[in-house]
Amino acid sequence: MTTNDLATAMKLAADDIERTLERLLPPPVGPEARLAEAMRYATLGGGKRLRPFLTLETAGIFDVKRGCALRAAAAVECVHCYSLVHDDLPAMDDDDLRRGKPTVHKAFDEATAVLAGDALLTYAFEILSGSETHDDPRVRLELVAILAQASGPHGMVGGQMADLAAEAAGEDYDLGQVTRMQKMKTGALIQAAAEAGAVLGRASPEARAALRAYAHDVGLAFQIADDLLDVEGRIEETGKAVAKDADRGKATFVSIVGVERARAQSARLIDQAIGHLALFGERASGLAALARFVIERKS
């Protein structure tokens, strides 16, 4: 798959995800309308939709019905968007802009941002548990289990805490600690997104493990690429204040090993990720192209 083909496939997937979220998210009615408005503001009309794309692509390998894959992908994206809303809060990263728009607590208010995040997280599990997600309740339960594990104290939230704790203590993590923290903070959800397609497709343990391994490597490479963008990026390209982590003196892959070694390491991870796809042949060409895109992207 060429870079252009990937861009087209990602655009198609993003449009499908947008329509799915639009349809699934609660409409803004009643005295609590503001909650639904904030949930929609936080999720609709933005982002690369990397995680849902992973779910759709891995589901595609196993010929999962598109409607099922889209629901699982939407649930993963709800969790991702909730995490952004809470991470942007004044008490956390205190960001005013996200994807070039005011963050939820700026566009609404802090209380609404806390609640919209809570609601998106909860709603993800409501979506997954719905019978339209898969005929087999065991498959739906497995989706719930992997998403909960990836997002909870042993996954994303734990990683965010580890990140904040290092910052608060003014301690610099070493490479091992940064790697572990990033695997929890961003890697776990990326892995769950990829694994969701395998769960929906009742993949063999080998196929599922291969996709987990692929997503593990892509997730780390994605984070290194983010750090590189943080150092090199320009505000026009990313739509958010750049070099923020560097300004804060936070340890990142790049601050620890330097730009050149970080770039080489991300390239190695991507080769390794693509190696894990051998099992699937041409059916995984989208995933292979995505892996390359992750380190070539400019925003």
Next chain:
Amino acid sequence: MTTNDLATAMKLAADDIERTLERLLPPPVGPEARLAEAMRYATLGGGKRLRPFLTLETAGIFDVKRGCALRAAAAVECVHCYSLVHDDLPAMDDDDLRRGKPTVHKAFDEATAVLAGDALLTYAFEILSGSETHDDPRVRLELVAILAQASGPHGMVGGQMADLAAEAAGEDYDLGQVTRMQKMKTGALIQAAAEAGAVLGRASPEARAALRAYAHDVGLAFQIADDLLDVEGRIEETGKAVAKDADRGKATFVSIVGVERARAQSARLIDQAIGHLALFGERASGLAALARFVIERKS
């Protein structure tokens, strides 16, 4: 069951829940230890454990294994405790005390409180999806579904938004609006807690509906009793600042219909709740005693 018997039963259940939460919650290890500490601080050692008691009592009707019921009850309590942590945040109700102790954002900090709430909510679904919760994955999925629906935008979080929205607009809700808001904000989770026991016990649709109806009435009566305590309570008895809602000029059941009618209405609801238990005979004596306790409690 006498009031003393109920007190004994609730104490036993609370001890069991405490041990279960102690065992299930992540231990405070690693750089993210602060997250587990805050999760434990928010859930252990406090509260009446009303919701888990409901789950244990309804599960008891159907001879559900105690270990299964305790896990479901613990998950419900995690969701309840997360909601308290987030509701107490400065951007929300801005409370410094909860159950006589500093609130989580006071004892730790705001960022940790946001994350601990997020982690408790997510962990509830991890607990429910675990195979020890029930042998049958369909039962576990059903538990996930009812808990997600009760806690999300159409339930608890939606109710909290409706409550804040009325306050922000300086508008007084009428009785119908207050009732609807409270059914979402506190009633939905109480209903889910009671329903969880029925789900675990694979109760007939009639039995499940009866327990839902019971919990609906108990939930509303509980809220009216809370409003009465808010007006009449003394700080020594409740361990939190009292008459707060009244100070803010918020419409409550009591401010709308007055103390006497509110008290009569809560008594009517409790009679009605007990009526729904007829189906279960003596097996529901704990639930009947609980219903009476809800409007007689002093804190």
